[in-house]
């Protein structure tokens with residue numbers, strides 16, 4: 253997806269309401285495929301698998317697809333997108349997939365304005381994000397992301413976390429997207445410590461990064477796997493002494509062919525080219541603000557899930573939300589790192 257702003261800070265606070273560590277039931281699914289590698293690391297006996305989730309960001313008004321959706325004078329645009337977002341989330345959950353919705357501040361402000369009265373009939377009396385965060389635990393989660401804003405009217409990721417919490421979506425500490433490249437522009441190392449909000453005394457602490465971008469996406473350090481980035485200059489190096497891990501998105505978010513990139517990863521696994529007993533990750537990005545304008549987004553996602561039922565049955569692929577990816581990495585994979593850069 254396109255990010256028009258220079259800063260690429262997607263702060264995604266993943267819901268911990270998705271259940272127990274290990275998350276989705278799929279984690280415990282029996283593995284029967286001989287292609288899945290086993291026994292490479294005595295410390296970890298969980299086979300190498302690919303963990304995938306669909307994800308979307310909504311953006312501030314400087315993003316063209318979101319411009320009207322987050323315009324407070326255009327409730328029809330927001331309400332149409334609201335209905336389409338529910339439909340997308342239900343489609344993914346029904347198909348057995350996983351979906352991380354990452355929200356910026358303006359979309360939350362639209363909810364504050366318009367999620368009232370009969371609008372809530374379609375969501376069981378709940379606002380949109382609270383509903384989405386709760387209706388399919390382990391399959392759909394609401395995270396937070398923010399490009400932040402300095403100066404007058406400014407806000408940071410903690411302000412977005414607070415806004416989500418006020419909607420009844422507890423922040424879970426996942427930071428979706430940030431600048432990792434060039435290292436001189438990085439804005440993630442400050443997230444190793446608690447972050448105070450700009451607009452209030454609210455304080456929030458990141459527990460995991462997701463993605464990792466570059467200015468204008470010219471050179472995203474996209475990688476698959478979970479690891480603890482060592483430093484601004486060695487983002488793609490694991491440092492076990494660091495406490496803030498990163499979940500790699502792998503799929504280049506400036507490209508729309510996520511199905512191809514998922515296949516690339518699965519082919520590497522099937523040809524035994526991935527490390528044994530490691531967790532590999534991929535995030536399949538769509539544009540939430542286009543949901544009500546382009547029904548093919550939902551159809552493509554459903555088709556992608558349907559195309560990989562054999563991979564799921566064989567244990568090569570697990571659809572899992574990002575908070576559960578983190579807990580599964582810590583438990584089933586004993587925090588063992590994997591880092592597979594996407595060659596683009």
Ligand SMILES: [Zn+2]
Pocket residue numbers: 255261262309310311397399
């Ligand atoms: Zn964004």
